[in-house]
Amino acid sequence: MAQVLEFKLPDLGEGLTEAEIVRWLVEVGDVVAIDQPVVEVETAKAMVEVPCPYGGVVTARFGEEGSELPVGAPLLTVAVGATEAPAPPAPSAAPGSSASGASSADAPAAGESSAGSESGSGNVLVGYGTGAPAARRRRIRPERVGTPAAPAPVPEPVPVAVPAVAGEVNGRQGPVAVVSPLVRRLARQHEIDLRRLTGSGPDGLILRADVDSAIRRAEEAARAQTRTAPDGPAVAEAPTAGAAAPAAAAERIPLRGVRGAVADKLSRSRSEIPDATCWVDADATELMAARAAMNAASGPSGGPKVSVLALLARICTAALARYPELNSTVDTAAREIVRLPGVHLGFAAQTERGLVVPVVRDAHTRNAESIGAEIARLTELARTGKLSPAQLTGGTFTLNNYGVFGVDGSTPIINHPEAAMLGVGRIMPKPWVHNGELAVRQVVQLSLTFDHRVCDGGTAGGFLRYVADCVEQPAVLLRTL
Template sequence: MAIQKSTPAVDGVHAFKLPDVGEGLIEAELLTWYVKPGDEVKDGQMICEIETAKAVVELPCPYSGTVKELFAAEGETVEVGTVIITVDDGTGGSGGGTAEADTGAETEEREKPLVGYGEKAASTQRRPRRRPAATAPTPAAPAPRPAPTPEPAAPAAPVRSEGRPLAKPPVRKLAKDLGIDLATVSPTGKDGIITRDDVHAAVEAVRAPEVVPEAAPAVEAPVETDRSAREQRIPIKGVRKHTAAAMVNSAFTAPHVTEFLQVDVTRTMKAVARLRERPDFADVKVSPLLLVAKALLMAIRRHPGINSSWDEENQEIVVKNYVNLGIAAATERGLVVPNIKDAESQTLPELAASLKRLTETARAGKTGPADMSGGTITITNVGVFGVDAGTPIINPGEAAILAFGQIRDMPWVHKGELKIRKVTTLSLSFDHRLVDGELGSKVLRDIGTALEDPELTALAWG
């Protein structure tokens, strides 16, 4: 990954800003630093690992020298264009500049911010609103009657001018969940703010035993405990955030249609076993997914319209004469869909090697943005989770997605007799703007035919 050296040095200190490593990304989470202040670095050396909305990537340093300071902590989300590290190349003068000088904040030669992600303008302050002068009391108004002296009592919760007790939103929700009126709670927090402990103390007071008639048994009302202690909150960011936005956009933009087909894949499983014994497949993993991918590619060759996209701006359907085959992969950071470029031109051993590389890279969390861009059609293997079928959501920018269910023994009529066969369910979701029912059905039928007898299909279709 080439990083442009666009930030000038101040007293020999270079400020490295977080670049846009994808297409229009605005932020990234800094996962791991590989260096610390005082370390020597070289131009091109990997200095940190970041997670963008699309992938986990490593950033190379564009300077050589000594690490002066790190400006982002591990786990912190940083906006594109923000300085994350400074490097001293040893050519400066005293080197005693301030942090502002190091980051180029006070030099006229500083790097111009990226469009849309530059420095925020200084916040403006409103001019204080002029208060109206106090008016003299109306002579006819009766003098206020002095209030009776109250008996000593516990101090009440301070209130705002509109009469609301001072408490933060989570504390207000807690009080509401527990049925506590904040106006009855005595605050102990700073500046008279009601805390969680104050609410719990009020709950304990409510639970104090009450005097009841002897004829009625004393029943203690159940009090709900603080649910936050039994909940886990996971920040929505990185790959998961991008995936969620993409799926919502696809589901509410492309009209989805899903068709299902049960297929006898007994011969496919026998073919997989034979391929595993061949020398040209010795270094790769041969699985049923390989033959499903090959069957899809063969169906695309017969029906190119399934491998297309919708161009809203130009009001055109774009049929792709190449296949960038996406394989949905579940990772610790969420769902990613890397794709095999020009999969239609690969032989079966080459396709097996590409699948192996793709899945290993995805599981290691090292899939780069380039591997996840430009996909034309996708396969999702839900069978590995023991699932028979589903209605997958189309990857944005594509026309269809094929779900491949688990393979299991089922009773099946084979050659006029009831036998136990290996059966799977295929689910094809497609964009009804691009693909009508006839085309979608033909594609699904051809995939099923290829899996029922892969060797015969390969000979017939070439």
């Protein structure tokens, strides 16, 4: 006989206490194997798939997509030992036939969820079967005749039955592929049916742009409908004179998941760290020429190209070796500055899920090509939402390339508990005095925000000046290569 076990949301590490259900990977009635992923959740650090430690038939799921569960809350129940879903109940007897011949076959099979009907005498079978989704729906069992049995105790956690939707999604069976819970929430707020959308992302992934387009189409259709009422004269869109226009409702977006974690960290950084910022303009013409020469020397098939961000990251590791005060953290409880032995370089990356900071481990031991390859790998994981919590924590210094947004300068907030962040603006042609003459050069603005507790302005200025010198004269780096 199968044993029904409850699987709870496990501790996902890194001090995380809750997670949001992004997508269920199994339905009630599905047969699952041990360590098979059953749900995709989003934490404050990353989006992860949670495997189930039991093998059997899923009998109940707890929580809908978009809901938030604390660690230790029930996720689902599994009938361990069962190899197939419970069989559907026999059809009800015809009217007028005797019900006294009801046998033990009417008892609920393993994995069924029972509940009272409106009259308190019926049982409900939820989500049985693994066939077509249309077959997995609620069925009301016939009322028993005879001596009523004692009412079964109501379990404390009530399973949330999530019926499957019949039909195909964008030409294939399965759940709707959405890039993030924010997109899913936006669709719910505007009553957009995701199953009617064709995603423009890889493999039909539904992006925010797809939902925004659907919202615009719905609004245009609504406006067109109000212009001309059916079987009547044209209706003016403008409100009548003297009538007050209805106030638009404010949109409320919960601060949770990645956005909530970012908000908490930035608030803590502002409240704890006495930061200061210095900046300098640098002539990056020689750096761009050196990068072009590196990539040309590698040939068409000589490996990946070296990016500007990789070169700037390598310059940062060389500068931190000369100014280790900025590769540190402050232990406020012990009132100590802790200088860290290695450089774990974080870099800001903007994704559909928000701002994340992947970390290049042991960046001080890597060359520009190795750093560039690791940045490319982590960036791809960030875009697909597959970064693990370990890849987003443990940084000692952050490089923020906000120039990709067309911005010249910024005063960034330090990524707590680090001590400094280097900001890089866009590289663009500007008039510049070069060798005593006015010329058009590739100029970039560099800004350094630092924790004034770990160093004074002289150290921060020396660090930033060294970075600018390496940008203007890449040969300076030869001393540390």
